[in-house]
Amino acid sequence: RKDNGLVKDVFQTRHMMELRGNVGLGHVRYPTAGSSSCAEAQPLYTNYPHGICVAHNGNLVNTPELEEMCRTKLNRHVNTDSDSELLLNIFATNLVTASDSEDMVDTVFSAVQAVMSTCKGGYAGLYLINGVGLVGFRDPHGIRPLVFGTRKSSLAAPVSAVPATPAKMNNAKGRLDYALSSESVAIDTLGFNLVRDVKAGEAIFIDMRTGDCHTRICHNEPSLAPCIFEYVYFARPDSIMDGVSVYESRLKMGEKLAHKVTRQYPEHDIDVVIPIPDTSRTSALQAAYILGRP
Numbered sequence: 001r002k003d004n005g006l007v008k009d010v011f012q013t014r015h016m017m018e019l020r021g022n023v024g025l026g027h028v029r030y031p032t033a034g035s036s037s038c039a040e041a042q043p044l045y046t047n048y049p050h051g052i053c054v055a056h057n058g059n060l061v062n063t064p065e066l067e068e069m070c071r072t073k074l075n076r077h078v079n080t081d082s083d084s085e086l087l088l089n090i091f092a093t094n095l096v097t098a099s100d101s102e103d104m105v106d107t108v109f110s111a112v113q114a115v116m117s118t119c120k121g122g123y124a125g126l127y128l129i130n131g132v133g134l135v136g137f138r139d140p141h142g143i144r145p146l147v148f149g150t151r152k153s154s155l156a157a158p159v160s161a162v163p164a165t166p167a168k169m170n171n172a173k174g175r176l177d178y179a180l181s182s183e184s185v186a187i188d189t190l191g192f193n194l195v196r197d198v199k200a201g202e203a204i205f206i207d208m209r210t211g212d213c214h215t216r217i218c219h220n221e222p223s224l225a226p227c228i229f230e231y232v233y234f235a236r237p238d239s240i241m242d243g244v245s246v247y248e249s250r251l252k253m254g255e256k257l258a259h260k261v262t263r264q265y266p267e268h269d270i271d272v273v274i275p276i277p278d279t280s281r282t283s284a285l286q287a288a289y290i291l292g293r294p
Contacts, residue, residue, distance in 0.1 A: 001015055002038060002041040002042075002043075003038055003041065004037075004038055004041065007028055023128065023134060023208060024128075025043050025053050025055050025126055025128045025134075026043070026055065027041075027042035027043055027055040027056075027057075029057060039079075039080060040080045040081070040082045040084075042054070042055050042056065042082075042084055043055045043128070044080075044082065044084050044085050044088050045088075046088055046089065046092050048092065048096075049092065049095055049096050050095075050129050050130045050131060050132055051129075051130035051131075052088060052091065052092050052095070052127055052128065052129050052130070053088075053127070053128040054084055054085075054087055054088040054091070054125060054126070054127050054128075055084075055125055055126050056083075056084040056087055056123055056124075056125035056126075057123065057124055057125060057144050057182050058121060058122045058123030058124060058125070058139065058143065058144040059083060059121050059122060059123070060083040060086060060087070060119050060120065060121040060123065061120050061121040062119070062120045062121070063083050063086060066083075066086045066090065066118070066119065067086065069090075069118075070086060070089050070090070074089065074090070074093045076089040076092075076093060083121075084125075086119070087115060087119060087123065087125065088127075090114065090115050090118055090119065091111050091112070091114075091115050091127055094110065094111040094114035094115065095107065095108070095111040095129075097111075097114075098110035098111055098114075104132060104207070104209075105205060105207065105214050108129070108132075108133070108135055108203075108205050109203055109205065109214075109216045109218055112135065112137050112203040112218045113218040113219070115137070116137070116139065116140055116201060116218050116219045117219070119139075121139065121143075122139055122141065122143025122144045122227060123138075123139045123143070123144055124136075124137065124138040124139065124144040124145060124146040124182065124198070125137060125146075126180055131208070131209075132207070132208065132209065133205055133206050133207045133208045133209070134178070134180070134205075134206045134208070135203055135204070135205050135206075136148065136180040136198055136203065136204040136206075137198075137202070137203045137204075137218070138198045138199065138200060138201065138202055138203075139200070139201070140200055140201040140219040140221065140222045140223070141200055141201075141222070141223055141224065141225040142197075142199065142200030142201075142222070142223075142224040142225060142226050142242070143225060143226060143227050144182070144227065144230075145182055145183065145197065145226065145230055145235070145241045145242070146180060146181070146182060146197065146198040147180070147181055147182075147183065147184050147187055147194060147195075147196070147197050147198065147240075147241070148178070148179075148180055148194075148195045148196060148197070148198055148204060149178070149179045149180075149181070149184075149187035149190075149192035149193055149194050149195055150176045150177065150178055150179070150192060150193055150195055151176065151177050151179075151190075151191055151192040151193060152175065152176065152177075153175055153176055153177045154177075176213075177192070178206045178213060179192045180198070180204065183235055183236060183239040183241070184239050184240045184241070185236050185238055185239050194240070197241065197242050197243070199217065199222065199224070200219075200222040200223060200224045200225075201217050201218055201219030201222030202215060202216070202217050202218065202222070203215070203216055203218045224242065226241065226242055230246075231244070231246055231249045231250065231253075232250075232253070232279070232280075233277070233279050233280075237250065237279075237282055247282060250279075250280075250282035250283045250286075251282060251283070251286045252286075253283045253286075254282065254283030254284060254285065254286030254287035254288075254290075255286050255287070255290060257283065257287050258286070258287040258288075258289075258290035258291050259290065261287075261291065262290075262291070268291075270291060270293050271293065272288075272293055272294050273285075273287050273288035273291065273293055273294070
């Protein structure tokens with residue numbers, strides 16, 4: 001189900017009761033490319049091969065070149081102005097191209113590698129491949145956040161402990177549920193244990209046919225350079241991204257700002273510190289405390 005508006009207005013209890021299966025993909029962020037029409041609301045879908053959905057957070061900076069490539073080289077029709085559809089079509093085409101390999105794991109990672117070598121910008125997201133599995137991916141610079149979590153499955157035999165890293169997930173196949181999200185708070189709210197952040201240029205493939213979890217770096221020169229605006233504005237304060245508490249980072253920002261003010265303007269006549277926008281409240285409180293102002 002897709003529509004414009006708030007989650008509480010679009011999804012009612014009756015809609016949730018109609019859901020079938022044990023794998024899902026969701027997206028609740030406003031579009032940053034294209035229009036805000038319902039047609040461009042994510043996830044987006046293509047029926048070949050297998051049937052693939054994508055949910056994506058970020059922006060591509062070479063969309064004109066990618067649109068031209070989809071039309072002239074890949075013979076793919078682009079229906080919207082959304083850059084998410086480009087990520088979807090490029091992955092789908094390369095999944096077909098790499099399908100000569102007998103190993104679906106290699107096929108999936110080869111397709112992700114082709115996406116990362118072609119698509120420029122900051123992006124993180126998920127591909128849901130019908131009957132195959134779920135693929136989480138993060139751009140080679142880790143600009144946009146993506147985290148990975150697990151919990152003990154209620155449908156399988158009990159597991160004594162949750163593995164510490166995805167590399168060890170195969171030892172517990174069929175006994176764990178997996179979740180990927182742009183923020184750790186979603187992992188926590190759903191009762192999952194946060195394992196770690198997806199690395200820059202990394203893809204995680206959860207094979208629904210076997211229960212195995214595979215990881216691979218899909219870029220030759222990954223380098224972590226996360227967007228500072230995630231800490232300043234986008235993220236919830238109780239999130240943890242790349243091992244850094246968003247709340248703690250905002251406290252530090254307010255502290256640094258206050259020290260800079262007192263250093264450059266020792267005789268300042270500041271009366272009050274006002275947080276604008278509201279996400280700066282944490283920083284404003286710390287700055288006000290150090291400045292001795294309300």
